[in-house]
Amino acid sequence: MTAxxxxxxxxxLVLAGTASxxxxxxxxxxDPIQIYARLDADVRVRLDQExxxxxxxxPNLF
Known part of the structure; x- marks a missing residue:
């Protein structure tokens, strides 16, 4: 290898190290979101009421 x-x-190698x-x-x-349980409960209440x-x-549906 020549000088x-x-x-x-x-x-x-120096340029590659500097660039990286x-x-x-x-x-x-x-961050974790805690809304899922509340949303699920709200949807169930609405569906239950509907x-x-x-x-x-x-009354003769089922």
Whole structure:
């Protein structure tokens, strides 16, 4: 290996290391959401009320 090639190799490695150190990092953190249980309970109450209304309007449905 010649001295010129060795210098080019070293310069290339230094430039690659410098370029990779400047690469931006994006991190996304999502906090847990506690709305699922409340939403599920609300939907069940609404469906239960709609079912009661439907049965009151059509007593021979089932």
């Amino acid at each position: 010129k090639r060795a210098r080019l190799l070293i310069v290339g 150190a400047c690469t931006p990092t994006v991190r996304l953190q999502v 079912l009661r209304d439907l049965l009151a309007e059509n």
